[in-house]
Amino acid sequence: MSKFGAHMGTTELITELTYLTGFGNQHSSEAVAGALPIGRNSPQRAPHGLYAELLSGSAFTAPRAANQRTWLYRRRPSVVVGGYAPLAHAGWKTGAAQGEHAPPDPLRWGPWLAATEGDFVDGLRSYAVNGEPGLGGMAALAYAATRDMGRRALVNADAEMLIVPQQGRLRLTTELGRLDVAPGMIALVPRGLAFKVDLLDGSARGYVCENHGAAFRLPELGPIGSNGLANPRDFEAPVAWFDGAAGEYEVVKRYGGRLWRATQGHSPFNVVAWHGNLAPYRWDTARFMAINTVSFDHPDPSIFTVLTSPSDTPGWANVDFVIFPPRWMVAEDTFRPPWYHRNVMSEFMGLVLGQYDAKPEGFKPGGASLHNSYVPHGPDSEAFDKASGAHLQPHKLDHTLAFMFETRWPLLPTAWALSDAPLETSYADCWQGLKDDFNA
Incomplete structure (x- = not known):
């Protein structure tokens, strides 16, 4: 048994x-x-x-x-x-x-429950x-x-x-x-x-x-x-x-x-x-052996890959299944949440439990997001402000589980996703608070 x-x-x-x-x-x-x-x-x-x-x-x-x-x-x-x-x-x-x-x-969607x-x-x-x-x-x-x-x-x-x-x-x-x-x-x-x-x-x-x-x-x-x-x-x-x-x-x-x-x-x-x-x-997923930096900066998120479906181009997957489980964050002099980026891969993301560190409020368990190839994305304004001013000490990200289906080809949303699903039309507003603080 x-x-x-x-x-x-x-x-x-x-x-x-x-x-x-x-x-x-x-x-x-x-x-x-x-x-x-x-x-x-x-x-x-x-x-x-x-x-x-x-x-x-x-x-x-x-x-x-x-x-x-x-x-x-x-x-x-x-x-x-x-x-x-x-x-x-x-x-x-x-x-x-x-x-x-x-x-x-x-694109981002709230949690969905079938009406029937x-x-x-x-x-x-x-x-x-x-x-x-x-x-x-x-x-x-x-x-x-x-x-x-x-x-x-x-x-x-x-x-x-x-x-x-x-x-x-x-x-x-x-x-x-x-x-x-x-x-x-x-x-x-x-x-x-x-x-x-x-x-x-x-x-x-x-x-x-x-x-x-x-x-x-x-x-x-x-x-x-x-x-x-x-x-x-x-x-x-x-x-x-x-x-x-x-x-x-x-x-x-x-x-x-x-x-x-x-x-x-x-x-x-x-x-x-x-x-x-x-x-x-x-x-x-609790049996995943997470690997991360113990000095500074970020390894690529490929360190969180659980399964991969390879394509005919080595290293460029048809689809990867990636998880973001509980783990220790210890990097020094580092902006610890995921960095801002534009990726050749397309990322469909879901949240099983808790809070995602790059979106502390808007991303809900049961929700989903889609950042297609070369669509810019990253931490929202709240996450940026908090992480930029944090007193860095070893910190355990706990009671959280997010995942990603990452694919080499753009993902086309369906008619259901654009109309009947709980699409958050104001999702992009979460970055509008990022100010130009350049100081020469």
Whole structure:
């Protein structure tokens, strides 16, 4: 049994499972003894009358170190499903073609709650998009849910989904097993894997990164050395678990930038055993080993990268997932908040808990901001005045957790983000108090 204590003010999270660990490692798990075949991936007859099925996350001929695949041994193969029909969804947008042209201004949104009841799929809304499914890019989304998905499953064939809870604990049921995820943790669901989201606290709110590019992986550490940032051993994969209840299931599929639905007569969560290195994970942000200066000035914010989806240009990511967790600030003779900058990368930011040091008042938990490529941004007037005159002593930034989806391509806000979402039209005013104090 693995127990996790309180996360960011939530109640205790207890998961009645023993977890396999290690991001990208080879795992094997069986819910029934002897369900995993020994020595053969696809024997003439799989044990216990099961079907062998391969889920590939990379080309068959990818180098061994980059090859992702998992063998599933299930009661029925996933091909046993009814025909798909289009499913309307006004808020879930994907790809640059579904974005809107916007001026080169910084954008910020307040916390969002759905006006109507719905499950995780119903409550997805896209803030901003770029790229195209199958070719690369990403989408930044919010979710707000008030009911379980129940006998409804989601398969995203376009992208892997990085889920960042902000309020309310989630139970993710996947083909490979179950994961409980609280605010302060994240979950990563591979592309093409069926899953559903049920609510452990009655309602939930958070963020999602839909990654259409190369699969997320841990960044290289370079001069940092062999230890630091997010450690592979702290990523937890589920043990095998299957749903034996009879009855129909609705399967919602994200395919080609659109949503489709089908009905099948059994649960898609019928995998009795599996082995491989393509698996869903959860990870606790409290286990991040933060690195910072102990002298003066700022290292680049890349030191806070948890996961990266590389592009064909080395070092210029399709998307990076970055967190700003509790940490000590000790730099001398240094303006400690993030500096003013214009970045080639585009930054979508969210706040899970507490206060962000560069925006002490305006940026609220559950809110979001977008600073696109070369759009100037940085601390507001209040943060600048406070940091410029502070008596510098070692100081712990505590009870805070912000994150960033950073991408090499501009992010286009959606029509929802520019109209129905709680867009703060006066956001840019937070810098108007910065005076010209030049004194020759």
